[in-house]
Amino acid sequence: MLLIENLDDVPAGFGPSAVTVGKFDGVHLGHRGVLAQLTSLAADRGLQPVVVTFDRHPFALLRPDECPESLVSNDQRAALLAETDVSATLMLEFTREVSDLEPVEFSERILHDALDTRLVLLGADFRFGHRGAGRIDSMREHGKLYGFEVVLLEDVLVGGDRVSSTKIREHLAAGEVREAAALLGRYPRVRSTVVHGDAIGREIGFPTANLDPAMEGFLPGDGVYAAWAWVDGARYGAAVSIGNNPTFDSIPARRTEAHLIDTSVDAYGKSIELDFVEYIRPMVKFDGVPTLVAALTADVERIRALLADEASLAVENPG
Incomplete structure (x- = not known):
C-alpha cells in the first residue's frame, strides 16, 4: 500500500480512483466492511481503491476538550490499512487550512485534482468541509461537476449492532477486552x-x-x-x-x-x-x-x- 501524507506527494497521473473518506480509528470490523465494499467496486470498475483520512481527529484542533482518545497511533492505523486490499492511503495533516476548506474546495482539490476520483463511497452520516457543511447531497452535486459517482455505504453490523470506535473505547475502558476484540476483529x-x-x-x-x-x-x-x-x-x-x-x-x-x-x-x-x-x-x-x-x-x-x-x-x- 502506498502511504501519502501530502497532496504534493501524490504521484503524477495517479488514478483513476475509487475513494472512501473517514477517520478509520482502530480499523475495526465496520471499517473493514467499508473497505471490502470499496475494493470490490473498484475492481469491478478498474479503479484504484483509496482511503482518505487525517492524521488526527478534527476535534484535536477544533474542540480539544472533547477529542476522544485514539484507539491506534497513525503508524498502527497505516499498518492495519496496509493489511487490506487498498492501493493507497492519503493521510493528510489536519490543519486550520484544511478545516477551513469549503466543501466544494475539498471535492475539487483532494478528490478531483489529486486523486482523479471516479467513485466516492460514503456513510449516511458523513460530513465534510468547513464546519461540516458538506453532506451526501453536496457530494453528489460535486460529482456532477467533477465527474464522479457517489455511492451510499451499507452499515456493517456485528451481533445486530453497528460497529463504532466509540463503543470499542467504552469496552476497553471497562476492561472488556474480549468484547472490544469482537468489534475490532483482532x-x-x-x-x-x-x-x-x-x-x-x-x-x-x-x-x-x-x-x-x-x-x-x-x-x-x-x-x-x-x-x-x-x-x-x-x-x-x-x-x-x-x-x-x-x-x-x-x-x-x-x-x-x-x-x-x-x-x-x-x-x-x-x-x-x-x-x-x-x-x-x-x-x-x-x-x-x-x-x-x-x-x-x-x-x-x-x-x-x-x-x-x-x-x-x-x-x-x-x-
Missing part, C-alpha cells in the same frame, strides 16, 4: 518501549517488563489481564497489570507491567507489543508480600492455561 494492542522499573517484581520472583507510559494504542482500564507479548518478533504469554499497584504505597502512579511467562528474555530498551486477550481480575491491595505472591502464582497458572487454549483455537481458526 486483539486490542498497545505498543511501547520497555523501561527500568523499581525491580519489586524481580525481588518477589515475578520480574516484569515495565512499559513507557508514552505508548501507542488505547490502554484498557485498570486490572490484571492475560495477554500475548511480542518482543523481537517472538510471542510470549504474559500476565499484565495496569494500575498503581496498591499493595505498595510507594507506587502511586498508574503503570503497565508485563510478566512474561516461562521465559527469562531481557526486553529492557526494546519495543514491546501487548495483545490483550482476557480480563482476569481487578487490582487489589494485598495485606503483604506472601499474599501477593500467592495471588500472582494463581494468576499465572490461570493465564498459562487460558493462553494454551487460545493458542489451540488460533490454530484451528487461523482467521
